[in-house]
Amino acid sequence: MGHASLSPLTCERIRHAVPYFPTEWLRLRLGGMLGLIHDLMQLSLENPLLLIGAAFQLWMMVDALRREEWIWAACILFFSVFSAVFYYFMVYRTQASASGGMGLRGFELPGASDRRRIKELESRIHHLDKARDHSDLADLYFSQGKLTKAEASYRRALERDPEDDDTISHLGQCLLRQGKAAEAKPLLEKILKSDPRHDFGYTLMALAETQTALGEVDAALLNWKRVLENNSYPRARVQYAELLASRGMVDEAQVEIDEVLADQNHSPAFEKSRNAVWIRRARKLESRL
Numbered sequence: 001m002g003h004a005s006l007s008p009l010t011c012e013r014i015r016h017a018v019p020y021f022p023t024e025w026l027r028l029r030l031g032g033m034l035g036l037i038h039d040l041m042q043l044s045l046e047n048p049l050l051l052i053g054a055a056f057q058l059w060m061m062v063d064a065l066r067r068e069e070w071i072w073a074a075c076i077l078f079f080s081v082f083s084a085v086f087y088y089f090m091v092y093r094t095q096a097s098a099s100g101g102m103g104l105r106g107f108e109l110p111g112a113s114d115r116r117r118i119k120e121l122e123s124r125i126h127h128l129d130k131a132r133d134h135s136d137l138a139d140l141y142f143s144q145g146k147l148t149k150a151e152a153s154y155r156r157a158l159e160r161d162p163e164d165d166d167t168i169s170h171l172g173q174c175l176l177r178q179g180k181a182a183e184a185k186p187l188l189e190k191i192l193k194s195d196p197r198h199d200f201g202y203t204l205m206a207l208a209e210t211q212t213a214l215g216e217v218d219a220a221l222l223n224w225k226r227v228l229e230n231n232s233y234p235r236a237r238v239q240y241a242e243l244l245a246s247r248g249m250v251d252e253a254q255v256e257i258d259e260v261l262a263d264q265n266h267s268p269a270f271e272k273s274r275n276a277v278w279i280r281r282a283r284k285l286e287s288r289l
Contacts, residue, residue: 053081060084063092066280067273131161135170142174150174165191169203176206181213201231209239217243234260234278242285250289257286 057076064073064087072091075083121137124130138153154171157164172187188207191198198204204227211220224240227233241256260282264272272279 057081057084060087060092063087067091067276069273129160131157131159131164131167134160135164135167138167138174139170142170142177147174147178151178165195165198169199169206172210173202173206176210176213179213181210185210185214196226197230201227201233201236205233205236208236212239212243217247221247232259232263234263234275234282238278238281238285241282245285245289253285254289257282257289261286 057080061073061076061084064070064076069087069091072083072087076087118137118140121133121140124133125137134153134157138150138157141147141150141153151171151174154167154174157167158171161167168187169191172184172191175181175184175187185207188203188210191203192207196204204223208220208223208227211217211223221240221243224236224243227236228240237256237260241253241260244250244253244256260278264275264279267275
């Protein structure tokens, strides 16, 4: 039995009867999108401010995606540049200042910066001049990335109380972030000698980073291992994995990276944001293994 063929008139009737005839629908959609892009480009050339706004909106959307702020990313994409401005002030600036800018993200001390708290501490120092207030002020400066001010405040605190463990440890970490690893090392070792778990493992992590900076890789590997015996900080696992990989211990490094990425999948949003820098480093390392 032969196949009946449709006449050209019948085909045309079907095309008009079916609202989403594939090829025609796709052609119309693509034509509309290209026309919109052309109009936007023409408008941008006539109005540079629009081009600047679009670039800013794209920048904020990419940042939101990197931080896994999905709701913000959707708002920035669909609700114009004003959403990008809100995101900049409510998320981008807040998190950048709390972690000392891009260079210090992931290395911040426990606690966050607060302008009102700084004013309060400055007032207390003016009237009482207590070591604890100098140290607290230094911690806030550290969190903001103002390392020179932080170092000066730590030293003023130690002039008033030379044996405060927290101040000595935090001064060591501050020196490390300024590239003064040789000065930082004895301060950190002094605290860890009497309290190996000081500051919930942060001091030991700082010593491991100091030893890495000084090229003492074997000692750093040992101390990263000690940190991970009692804690599961991504900051520790990733840097431990990086050192393992540098020694050719690829399988061991992969185990640590797998652990970091698995934990990330079950972490609350605030932890994902705080550890974003380490997750990116973990994925980058994994791509090289």
